Amino acid sequence: MQDFKLIYELLLDACASKDAAGEILIGLVWTFCRGENSDHLGLAMSPGAATRVLPWPGELRGKPVAELTAWIRSWEPYQAAIGMAAINYCLNARALPESIAVGGIGEFPNLAVFDHFLPQLLGKNVVVIGRYPGLERYREQMHLSVLERQPQACDLPDSACEYLLPQADWVFITASSIPNKTFPRLAELSRSAVTVLMGPTTPWLPQLHEFGVDYLAGVEILDSGALRQTIAEGGGVNIFRHGLRYRIAQLTPNVSLDWLKRQIADCAAEKQALTQAMEAWYQAGNSRRFPDYALLEQTNARLSRLDSSYKPLWDSQPTQAAG
Numbered sequence: 540m541q542d543f544k545l546i547y548e549l550l551l552d553a554c555a556s557k558d559a560a561g562e563i564l565i566g567l568v569w570t571f572c573r574g575e576n577s578d579h580l581g582l583a584m585s586p587g588a589a590t591r592v593l594p595w596p597g598e599l600r601g602k603p604v605a606e607l608t609a610w611i612r613s614w615e616p617y618q619a620a621i622g623m624a625a626i627n628y629c630l631n632a633r634a635l636p637e638s639i640a641v642g643g644i645g646e647f648p649n650l651a652v653f654d655h656f657l658p659q660l661l662g663k664n665v666v667v668i669g670r671y672p673g674l675e676r677y678r679e680q681m682h683l684s685v686l687e688r689q690p691q692a693c694d695l696p697d698s699a700c701e702y703l704l705p706q707a708d709w710v711f712i713t714a715s716s717i718p719n720k721t722f723p724r725l726a727e728l729s730r731s732a733v734t735v736l737m738g739p740t741t742p743w744l745p746q747l748h749e750f751g752v753d754y755l756a757g758v759e760i761l762d763s764g765a766l767r768q769t770i771a772e773g774g775g776v777n778i779f780r781h782g783l784r785y786r787i788a789q790l791t792p793n794v795s796l797d798w799l800k801r802q803i804a805d806c807a808a809e810k811q812a813l814t815q816a817m818e819a820w821y822q823a824g825n826s827r828r829f830p831d832y833a834l835l836e837q838t839n840a841r842l843s844r845l846d847s848s849y850k851p852l853w854d855s856q857p858t859q860a861a862g
Contacts, residue, residue, distance in 0.1 A: 572604070580766060714757075745794075762781070
């Protein structure tokens with residue numbers, strides 16, 4: 540059985556970055572990370588509770604992105620959100636997987652994912668983890684349950700997941716469940732359902748198929764400047780009108796194989812470059828440890844995990860089994 544907590548190791552493995560943070564912005568609804576020499580942004584949902592006593596304001600710019608990504612393990616919600624945004628910054632610098640763009644129209648562009656899947660959801664038992672503004676419009680078309688940490692109106696408390704998810708036909712899990720550490724249990728309970736991991740916090744990580752995720756509904760950033768301004772001005776669902784749109788990737792074996800193959804090739808190239816740099820370092824007569832030794836170790840670990848994810852998918856292909 541899959542160790543669902545492994546997701547955090549896989550996320551960190553995917554972020555062997557030497558970049559420094561150029562900007563961290565914690566908005567009312569969204570947090571983002573931008574690199575020092577890059578226009579790429581990584582997003583995560585900001586914690587719902589405000590605080591006046593964060594210890595680091597004024598000190599994050601210039602910190603290694605790899606140091607910030609490690610905060611994904613933290614139980615402090617603001618640290619975890621920044622860690623998730625830093626991870627998505629690393630992942631968004633890579634090519635997106637085979638996916639389709641879905642743009643919302645009308646009053647609720649944030650519901651584009653539900654509109655896309657609606658023909659398959661009619662009459663089904665559907666559980667949504669996380670409150671999405673406007674969801675009430677679907678209540679007459681499906682058996683809809685919404686679970687929230689802070690329930691409103693017809694919402695149910697998140698503890699209802701133990702009873703509802705094993706019986707669901709479809710489950711939509713907000714990716715903010717990753718930094719708040721509820722994802723492992725939610726994914727485990729949703730194994731019998733068609734599972735969609737969704738929202739701007741969603742990491743583009745092919746290995747999520749190992750945790751029973753059938754679809755990733757993440758975002759593609761189209762205008763980082765407009766997106767930054769909208770977040771800084773307190774934007775919630777308006778980010779879907781200013782700077783980004785949803786993309787949906789089905790994690791079929793073929794899609795995951797192609798995606799993993801690209802990541803393995805990129806990681807192997809990173810390993811080769813670091814290995815050559817280390818050899819040159821010692822050949823130059825340096826007796827101190829190679830400065831990027833820790834990064835090389837991290838790259839080796841990531842390559843090993845990518846290979847471990849790739850092999851069972853490769854072995855499961857009909858043409859491979861026949862051969």
